Amino acid sequence: MRDDLQFDGHGRLRHLLTIEGLPRQTLLDILNTAESFISVGEREIKKVPLMRGKTVVNLFFESSTRTRTTFEIAAKRLSADVINLAVAQSSTSKGETVLDTVRNLEAMHTDLFVVRHRESGAAHLIARHVPPHVHIVNAGDGRHAHPTQALLDMFTIRRHKGDFEKLRFAIVGDILHSRVARSQIHALTTLGAAEVRVIAPRTLLPMAVEKLGVHPYTDMRAGLHDVDVVLMLRLQRERMNGAFISSEQEYFNLYGLTQDKLERAKPDAIVMHPGPMNRGLEIDSAVADGPQSVILPQVTYGIAVRMAIMALIMGGAETATGGRRA
Numbered sequence: 001m002r003d004d005l006q007f008d009g010h011g012r013l014r015h016l017l018t019i020e021g022l023p024r025q026t027l028l029d030i031l032n033t034a035e036s037f038i039s040v041g042e043r044e045i046k047k048v049p050l051m052r053g054k055t056v057v058n059l060f061f062e063s064s065t066r067t068r069t070t071f072e073i074a075a076k077r078l079s080a081d082v083i084n085l086a087v088a089q090s091s092t093s094k095g096e097t098v099l100d101t102v103r104n105l106e107a108m109h110t111d112l113f114v115v116r117h118r119e120s121g122a123a124h125l126i127a128r129h130v131p132p133h134v135h136i137v138n139a140g141d142g143r144h145a146h147p148t149q150a151l152l153d154m155f156t157i158r159r160h161k162g163d164f165e166k167l168r169f170a171i172v173g174d175i176l177h178s179r180v181a182r183s184q185i186h187a188l189t190t191l192g193a194a195e196v197r198v199i200a201p202r203t204l205l206p207m208a209v210e211k212l213g214v215h216p217y218t219d220m221r222a223g224l225h226d227v228d229v230v231l232m233l234r235l236q237r238e239r240m241n242g243a244f245i246s247s248e249q250e251y252f253n254l255y256g257l258t259q260d261k262l263e264r265a266k267p268d269a270i271v272m273h274p275g276p277m278n279r280g281l282e283i284d285s286a287v288a289d290g291p292q293s294v295i296l297p298q299v300t301y302g303i304a305v306r307m308a309i310m311a312l313i314m315g316g317a318e319t320a321t322g323g324r325r326a
Ligand code: CP
Pocket: 063, 064, 065, 066, 067, 068, 140, 149, 274, 275, 276
């Protein structure tokens, strides 16, 4: 379903809130634009002037290492001014609502908010209340969506493995609580993946997950057979209110990625993880740090992908669909 809140009256991307419903061409525009930003990170002077004079506020109501930091680096490489609101020390702790916090920062002429919140729908709520010249990027909302993570994952896959149409994917772990998995599934199916499998215990698979266009497996060895890309997920213990696994040891035995299980995948399969990783719970260190792992390149690519997203929605880079320049 197309999320019209994400586009302006001319069909140009205005906010990035979810992958669901985004046209394939929009995803390709972001990936192609990110390619052009990779070289910026390799120069001695790692800056371009596309967002000079613009103000970006990182508004993270939930903890983050990779997303917050790479958004800050990305915005600085685009020459924007960046503020990281320390939410724990902000007036949120005195009862100020999210919308009041945003309105006050908007009064300081913020152009773009990067928002992470524990509630699903928080970024949509804010996007509905900001004026037309203000842009929102969802940096993760509850169990709902993490679109920039999925896009950097797609970028990593395209760089390391090529055409989505020729590849089989396995997303492994806590599918039920994962906003990353939901966004990855929408991105992979939109980009024409040959097959997307999800592997998890029954308790961590959403009801009717097949309706998302994926094939569910509860046997990890069967699900990994002949796949090209293994996308591991973190066990989201902070979102669990009850017993979803019988024990951590049993979970690792059945669903932890070890070299032995990885041998079921194609010999040149790559291993991905969005981080933070629980070593020894969902992934063995020998695999996380091994030759098939692209986990750290994912982080590096995240900068170029987030530069592309901000430049496109601010109108600072051309898109095949929108085609405007600041
Ligand atoms: N992948 C991811 O969102 O990591 P952070 O929580 O560190 O931002």
